[in-house]
Amino acid sequence: MSSESPVSIQIPPELAGQRLDQALAQILPEYSRSRLKGWIEAGRVMLDGRLPRPRDAVSGGEAVELRPLLEPVHHDRPQAIELDVRYEDAAIVVLNKPAGLVVHPAAGNPEGTLLNALLHRAPELAALPRAGIVHRLDKQTSGLMVVAKTPAAHRHLVAALAEHAVGREYLALVQGELIAGGTVDAPIGRHPRDRKRMAVVLGGKHAVSHYRVEERFVGHTLLRVHLETGRTHQIRVHMAHIRHAIVGDPAYGGRLRLPPAAGEALTAQLRGFGRQALHAARLTLEHPVSGEVLSWAADIPDDMHALLDAFRAHRQARSDD
Template sequence: MREQATIPPSLAGQRFDRALAQLFQDYSRSQLKGWIEAGQARLDGAVCRPRDSVRAGQEVVLERPAAENVIQPQALPLDVLHEDADLLIVNKPAGLVVHPGAGNPDQTLENALLHYFPEVASVPRHGLVHRLDKDTSGLLVVARSDRAHARLTEAMQAREISREYRALVVGAMPAGGTVEAAIARHPVDRKRMAVKEGGREAVTHYRVLERFPYHSLLRVMLETGRTHQIRVHLAHIRYPIVGDPVYGRRLSVPRGASEVLAQALRAFRRQALHAAELRLIHPVSGEEMHFQAELPDDFRSLLGHLRDDAAARAAGGRI
């Protein structure tokens, strides 16, 4: 399976293996290093060493060995909001992993796509243009053809695909704003990301949609698309996402909260993050397209409890 990428200015001067780890984050560093040494990852068509430095604008071609590309089709539930010859828009539920990997060898979105749309087997990354974390719900773009994948990937890199999220955070945020903070792998825990000088550029815009006594519902717009970007950035400004098991705070029930709200907060065991809106230009027809996905039931239920609690506090004169 062939995959391609262009070295961005932010990675200029990096070692080849480290640059690949940033560009192809679905694979481990050991995998990528092995493919470099085997000549299956090339830079401007040339075989390079892992320690060789890269320049902005260079083209990377990664040839994944066929033996490592065997993913079985599986008939899993799949919510497809749009389907045409070149494009799919999928509404991913929380709890569904996008790609097979360590601990999740199957039962993923990729397995389902191969079952219902077998033509994506010949498309890079099986048509996936971007991804969502396992416990983030919402909209995903999938290409059904090589031409669509190439154009959508270019559009994503050029920031021409608009993605908007809903996030419920801990803390009554006074106003919206923008976080501009580079993101890289955590220096100790390689499964986590962190705000780090010298990392890849990352920009997140956020606006307050609804404010509760101890929480806020945000509209979040991505300008870049780094791994865990929204979760890392909101935690960085000290408004972590409710239920985030990696970047969030230890659960703390607000003082004076109703028992119903307390139980709802304890029961919400995933990050309250949903990819709600998507705007793009169709990769073949050129049509402007806009998609929306309603909040899932668990998210809406938690918001309902927060609204009830806020109303009760106001009626009782407690806020």
Template structure:
């Protein structure tokens, strides 16, 4: 633990303001939540007296001594790797993360992560907690991430994320025919019996909200676009699975593979061998943490998802050409068979 003593005087015009709010303004390098924690454990004195109430109303003119405590960062190895950086300035980086890249070292992934690559690309990121990483994508989810290059930029980005002010939009291919767009509001927390998984919970967990809309329907799959209102672990994967539309290829929440009847063998093989969740963070919008400018970036879907969508398109065209005029057809499942009768109108749709 590294400690630093910070001394200042409360401005006179801050009379009747909350202590935590004033200190957050005076020390913008630290988040308000962190300052509140320091106050509560007695690390702040006003005119020599310990003050443990974050909501204490100051008078103005008091001398403040703040004992800032920062956890010592684990020293990670800088490793050279290719990074797809689509934007950079003095304060932030925006990266298009590929499928298969882990964001942060952890159990089973001690190195070879985005964090290791960032440290090689910009050694100054060692001065920023977690090398500036403020949010994550799962290993097998591709797409856009923002990285802070300075502590003030990181603090402001974290605050935006906490206020749900960062817009994140994803493309996903799900199992099932989604009829229309909608909104999922289900708390997310650890699965009650499998601690490695997350789950949609009726009691407990954290509030989670996802909005989705239909982009294109196939015979038994749908291309949807999902916008996050919150950012919980595995949120899209859990939410879409909870309403009966798991992501294609999801090894944790996907359930059994669903294969439309009479699908060409090469298409069946492609679906069976799509081993990662079909999810891509394609759009990111935020307020620049220093300039205050609204910024937006887009990244196209990776080739495997584009190929998946093309295959599902071709399968629908092939089936309609082969069975044009038939009144009904059925579906096979990967395990067992279930019949679903569909009219000509449904085929045309």
């Protein structure tokens, strides 16, 4: 293990009253709370020039100096999994994740993930938290992601995400006919009864999604959604909250809804579409080294394209009647 460059931050006033390790975990989400606690106990954190304890309460405004340790990822092995890379240099890699690929290893998916693929492509990523992954897409959501390749790029991207300075646009096919765009500003937290799901809950984390109508169909609408924040399942939860759940969403979509007079082709497409119709279509960010604003776009995958074509054919057939 080796030391990473020191990190200097200030405790925001809104975190007053929290434990130091808890506050740091919110400010520095790239590090787990247990790892931060260990660094505090090891004397690698200074709070206003003194050595604190993990349980010390913060009052807001304190200066924090953190000396992180680069720790290789020992338990995840590199795997030769093909990746659709759209851009790569010494600092970052941008890729188009297919639906079905899990981002991080977990209990149900210990291997065969994006993280395993990244470790095979660039073994040096083992020294970065989560192999440089700074944000995620759900298993069945396709589209663009950025991964850091150096500690400095990792810090830059994590800070940019926290400051809402990374532009992320999604295409989402939702139930119901919307006539105009809008904004969903509703806090998201764990579902009170089902801990595997998220929900709009009082006291949840601040979450904002902006959407506009991209294309209208009979009984359904294709939306372009811009994320202002990045909470778990945010678009899926917000769309379900306004009663326009994403088509095919197994957790938040409810029962299958066929549009009026749906023919065999559209019915077959809807019944056979085995995931949420959600795609991360555009990613915009400031390059962590050059400062240049870069943007990438990824076309929707074939399965979602076929579904939209079936909706277009159905719309045309209805207009011809």
